[in-house]
Amino acid sequence: MRADDESAAPASSGPAAAGVDAFPLPRRCPFSPPPEYARLRAEHPVARLPMLGGDAAWVVSRHADVRQVLSDPRMSADRRRPGFPKFAPTTESQRQASFVNFRPPLNWMDPPEHGTARRQIVDEFSAQRVRQLRPLVERVVDTHLDALAAGPPGADLVAAFGYPVSSQVICEVLGVPYADHEFFERRSTQMFRRSTPAEERARCAREIRDFLDGVVTEKERRPGDDVLSRLLSRQRAAGGPDHEAVVSMAFVLLVAGHVTTSNMIALSVLALLTHPARLARLRAQPERFPTAVEELLRYFTVVEAATARTATADVEIGGVTIRAGEGVVALGQAANRDPAVFERPDEFDPDRDARAHLAFGHGRHICPGQHLARLELEVALGRLVRRLPGLRLAVAVDDLSLKEDGNIFGLYALPVAW
Secondary structure, X not given: OOOOXXXXXXXXXXXXXXXXXXXXOOOOEOOEOOHHHHHHXXXXXXXXXXXXXXXXXXXXXXXXXXXXXXXXXXXXXXXOOOOOOOOOOOOHHHHHHOOOOOOOOXXXXXXXXXXXXXXXXXXXXOHHXXXXXXXHHHHHHHHHHHHHHHOOOXXXXXXXXXXXXXXXXXXXXXXXXXXXXXXXXXXXXXXOEOOOOHHXXXXXXHXXXXXXXXXXXXXXHOOOOOHHHHHHHHHHHOOOOOHHHHHHHHHHHHHHHHHHHHHHHHHHHHHHHOOHHHHHHHHHOHHHHHHXXXXXXXXXXXXXXXXXXXXXXXXXXXXXXXXXXXXXXXXXXXXXXXXXXXXXXXXXXXXXXXXXXXXXXXXXXXXXXXXXXXXXHHHHHHHHHHHOOOOEEOOOHHHOOEOOOEOEOOEOOOEEEO
């Protein structure tokens, strides 16, 4: 059935389903998605809703249906398609202008281009390769913990630990100068805020792209032992490097590689500090941190916009027909709280087997950096709570500033003391 067909669907499955007047909703609690999302999952699991950026899109919220959307070859990730969901206010002319002089990045590609591009980097972020990166991650984490321990007994863990760790790791892996981290961190933060004007979002993306153009140009002259240099080498062996393709790959890996992980580090520390019994057990049994990391990824599900799609043919999802050209949002925040998959889904349980979570997506576009993100979280959290055993929040949870209007959820600051 179709939700806009009055003879086939109840009126409640239309734009006002579950009280959602415009999607996405702000996330006002650090520990929970908006409560309307649970009502969508229970009452209107495939609902056509107005988007904040204009027009309407289908929002899919059950775990099984989200998996189907993300694995169906008839669902396109190409954001240039007219029906693609708009998460922030943008006119069509602004949207089209933002694509000028930009090679579509990996997460916008469809087959066969997507498979070709992904194969060029998949080995760089395989589980085996990431295991070899553990000494690098441990060194970076220890460097920033040393700085914390040498200073006064208090800090903002977002600025002093979350961002520095995630940014330095991805910079060293890619071969991007870490000295420029504040430049791309500031612009990335602005890009992911839905309240940032469209022109400014485009400007921030363009400035990061131009910065990386210079980095790739330098790699062409003086290659090093890093992902970007090896990517250029592989392309050269195949007939000549595609400069713009490497810049595009660098863009998505750098931005996604530091924004998501930095937010997850801060949120994870918050969860552990507000569950002292759970934290005490993890301190006593640090080998349990990998399991806890999976639960933290499920519990927070910080990425909201990366799982948007456009149907290229009619597709039936959850008994509803989505027509070709219509936008779809696979709502991971709701799927990862689905009681059909996770018992007591709103509870943080670091002993839970949460490996069925969809925090990294699913299907061909599953996050290529997922193994590196897991390693960073495991090392950062494990070493942090061991080095600073007196770690505690320095403000009330209600006083924390949330990225409630961000397409990547997180905290603007996490004041702590020890």
